Amino acid sequence: MKLNLIPNIDNDVVYVQIGEDEDYPIYELGDGIQSIIILTYPLFFRKEENLKVYIEEPDLFLHPGMQRILLDTFTDNKLFPNHQFFITTH
Numbered sequence: 001m002k003l004n005l006i007p008n009i010d011n012d013v014v015y016v017q018i019g020e021d022e023d024y025p026i027y028e029l030g031d032g033i034q035s036i037i038i039l040t041y042p043l044f045f046r047k048e049e050n051l052k053v054y055i056e057e058p059d060l061f062l063h064p065g066m067q068r069i070l071l072d073t074f075t076d077n078k079l080f081p082n083h084q085f086f087i088t089t090h
Contacts, residue, residue, distance in 0.1 A: 005037070032066040040073060043080060050082045059089055 004017040017023035059067045074085045
C-alpha cells in the first residue's frame with residue numbers, strides 16, 4: 001500500500017494519503033499510523049547506510065494488524081537492505 005506525506009505550507013501541517021484514499025491531516029489519523037510514520041520516516045533517508053536500529057516496545061499503541069505491517073516493513077529487504085533491527089517487547 002502506498003503512503004504519501006504531503007506538506008501543507010499554508011497551515012503548517014503534514015497531510016497523509018494512504019493508497020487512493022482522500023488525504024487527511026496527520027493529527028486526524030490514529031496513534032498507530034502516526035507511530036509507524038514516526039518510526040520509519042527517518043529510516044528511509046538512511047536506507048543505504050549500514051544501521052543498527054534499536055526500538056523498545058513499538059507495539060504499545062498498535063493494533064495487532066498494524067504490528068504485523070510494522071514488522072513486515074522492517075523485515076522487507078528491499079526497503080531496508082542494510083539495516084539490522086533490535087526490538088524489545090514485554
